[in-house]
Amino acid sequence: MTLRQQFYVTxxxxxxxxLLTPLRKNWGEQRPGTIRILSDLDDEEMMDTVIHEVMHAYxxxxxxxxxxxxxQVINDSAEVAAKILFKLGFxxxxx
Numbered sequence: 001m002t003l004r005q006q007f008y009v010t011x012x013x014x015x016x017x018x019l020l021t022p023l024r025k026n027w028g029e030q031r032p033g034t035i036r037i038l039s040d041l042d043d044e045e046m047m048d049t050v051i052h053e054v055m056h057a058y059x060x061x062x063x064x065x066x067x068x069x070x071x072q073v074i075n076d077s078a079e080v081a082a083k084i085l086f087k088l089g090f091x092x093x094x095x
Contacts, residue, residue, distance in 0.1 A: 004019070004021050005088075006019050007087050009080055010080075011076075011080050017033060018034075018035045019036045020088070028050070035057065035084070037053065043090070050081055050084050050085055054081040055077060
């Protein structure tokens with residue numbers, strides 16, 4: 001995937017821009033309001049990088065000691081990662 005692609009997801013109540021774009025140093029990077037992913041990764045690398053960057057976006061919230069809060073953060077981060085992967089075109093293959 002070498003084309004630049006841009007779309008939006010809601011993360012922690014805020015609109016976040018997701019960019020697939022050429023990057024110079026990393027497979028991905030996360031900054032407030034933006035997740036950037038290297039556009040020419042293979043499928044497995046792309047999935048790994050999306051999950052990695054979403055986890056970085058939520059990492060400060062994992063520090064809370066309340067197990068119910070941690071469970072909610074895990075659910076929220078998984079939902080965001082799933083939305084990004086779906087928008088990128090990842091689908092389960094029928095067997």
